[in-house]
Amino acid sequence: NEEFRGGPGLASPSPPAALLSEPLSRMDVLSEKIWDYHNKVSQTDEMLQRKLHLRDMLYTAISPVFPLSGLYVVGSSLNGFGNNSSDMDLCLMITNKDLDQKNDAVVVLNLILSTLQYEKFVASQKLILAKVPILRIKFAAPFDDITVDLNANNSVAIRNTHLLCYYSSYDWRVRPLVSVVKEWAKRKGINDANKSSFTSYSLVLMVIHYLQCGTEARVLPNLQQSYPTRFSNKVDVRTLNVTMPLEPVQDDIDPSLSENTTLGELLIGFLDYYANEFNYDRDAISIRQGKRVERAALAVRPKVHLSSEGEKEAPLPSSSASSSSVHNGIGVPMHHSLSNPHFWRSQWRCVCIEEPFTNSNTAHSIYDEMVFGAIKEAFREAHSELQDNRDLDRLLECEPIKASTTNA
């Protein structure tokens, strides 16, 4: 495999020829099963085309009211980690400034809601008021299997979609690993932010973190460090293009070393890392820094996020997958400091995963000690199960965790 590893973000690499060119496939049974499972569930090109077509239809309906706006596909539909049952997240861009999400974004989404109600292809709409308000749209056949979540100007979603796209295509093992981890978490009942557990976005960041620093030989580099201008949060989101290849740079990834670890071993290692090695009380995950950091340092470190306009006053857009808060230079959340002085502390309570652009905690929904305990137990169980039997089907035949939550 002579090609440079960080190719265009959308192109999915396949296993190196060396794994397949020998008389017998060198893929072990567990790795083959993971690869197979991934190919069975991952988003097909037909599904992507239907989603893009639907996006274009929505744009045609919205553009008379918001001329020149941009309707961007974000999240799993485009970041390489989507499967065929994923919804489509869309971001309507209308300004380079931070759009106030309490009032202005709600007005924008209401205006769109009233526009779309006359479209025959739209079946139903619901405005969901959260920190980042969402217009949830369902469609008439033949698009009745796709749900769209539309936000107004939450541009960080475009940035992290772009970043994740390049991580997902950096090494052929990243996507299949994420596919299986997501499915395991879903069946285990710990992939549901509404039930005080992980969002898919957090799970992806956990896998990337493990591949950055949890394995013997690193599998993934720190892209934000290697390509500071490309993945900066000052880049104009209009220029982000997931089909532009990354130019090769020196990093500390040795493909000949990292490829010695099989896909199956990486899955076992991932479960081992979060069951036995990661110290939840002390450690926080930082993709941006490419390493484990002390959670205390993450939560108090002064952070000043400058928007592209350099306005510190405006509320910041939050991540697509989590309705997170961002804090200002003195460690107090900007739009929660008044309403809830404990919010900032509590968002860093159980599991700490730093959002690579806003520096907030993507796992802030895990605040329930009972659920947190059950999550840790789930990792330990899954690890010993897979280590003993190396059987993917048995791993996925698991029972959901039994912890009840206070906000379920």
Place this chain on the structure above:
Amino acid sequence: SEPDEASSYHPFVRSEVEYDAATRLQMAEEIASTRRMFVSPILKDIIVNPENFYQECQQSAKVKKVTLKFANCIIQMAEDANQRRQMSFNTKREAYIHQM
């Protein structure tokens, strides 16, 4: 109403029907007031003087007409995904053949 900078833009992305700036602002104000909200000065400026945020780097493959500025960064998303499928399929098939 005042001249709308938007109407001079690229014809492909323009819908056939498009409200002028005054109508758009009025629509927003009606929507806001029925919900006890308001059109802030910032939002008013966005509505009246829209800036180009078109998803030029995220186009569907069927889009053929593009501005020169972005011509070499068009995503051929569908083609690309198709290639990806084919690659996975071939890999799988080879693995199978090698096992026989």
